[in-house]
Amino acid sequence: MSGEQDSEAPTLGVVMLAYGAEPELDRALAAVLASRGVRVRVVLVDNGCTRPDLAALAASPGVELVRPATNLGFAGGVNLGAERVHEAYLGTVNSDAVVAPDALAALVSVATRREVGIASGSIRLADDPATMNSAGNPVHVLGLSWAGGLGEPASSHAAPVTVASASGAALVLRREVWSVLGGFPAEFFAYQEDLELSWRTWQAGLEVRYVPDAVVVHHYEFSRNPRKMYLLERNRLLFVLTCYGPRALALLAVPLLAFEVALLAVAVVQGWGAQKVRGWLWVVGHLSWVRRRRRLVQQARRVPDSALVGLWVDRFAPAALPLPRGADPLQALLAAYWRVVRRWV
DSSP states (O other): OOSSOOTTSOEEEEEEEEEETOTTHHHHHHHHHTOSSSEEEEEEEEEEEOOTTHHHHHTSTTEEEEOOSSOOHHHHHHHHHHTTOOSSEEEEEOTTEEEOTTHHHHHHHHHTSTTEEEEEEEEEETTEEEEEEESSBOEETTSOBOOTTTTSBGGGGOSOEEOSBOOTTEEEEEHHHHHHHTSOOGGGOSSSHHHHHHHHHHHTTOEEEEEEEEEEEEOOOTTSSTTHHHHHHHHHHHHHHHHSOHHHHHHHHHHHHHHHHHHHHHHHHHTOHHHHHHHHHHHHHTHHHHHHHHHHHHHHOOSOGGGTGGGEESSOOTTTSOOOTTHHHHHHHHHHHHHHHGGGO
């Protein structure tokens, strides 16, 4: 454990990943280790970090460095780090996110509640900490998810609420909950794994809670990974195909197919059409995994989609997902269709 921490405080193992140059890693790591109200230990996973001082940073008290043979992505890296966590609580903090001194204790306090599965932080933009990066992430009926409240004043998100999905930039859950859920699907590699875990948390009968007092400043970059659009779109499809129940899939089949065609056209215009097609090819080439994963997820669930209908939204947030001209009537049509068919999910 790090620092001079209260021996009566709850124990928390934080998994942090290091990849590439990681200019904020030293500040992010120091902030976690300086946390108050919780006894923290960090498992730092080297996913291909190029910082020359990584070993020196990992030599800090309360830090364990793990070096896999290859880059496991966010999902696989966190899974590996979580294997080294034996504390009562497990957390993830991004290597470019700086937690406030009491942020992790606030997350642990909420994660303590038996009805809560995941506690998600109040993620702020580093260049303007009074502005939100994420206040929990919405989930569209077609499987898209985005940073909730992006660009909005933090003062507008000062109340604790349930959210469809936590932000992996800073979250905490009980170690036993992580074990029951089985962690992230390693095949996701990166992106949407926090959505997938959050949705299965709801399916398990537990809540995902946004904690406004858990302030985290995030050096957010949308396009940090050049494969981001491929991974986002592929993983969205994997999420829908494995986590949606049969009725939801049947009712949304036509809108989903229409959206795929429309999104391909948008992707071509925006220059990532090849990534979109590559996502389709991965899914088609791994249908046996999709079937196995779907069977596992659907057998484990305790809550039907009919009880989760209120978590889905039927409109995209323009700040997070700019749409081409003429998309508003189609959005309105989809929203009207969803209002009619959601009663049969």
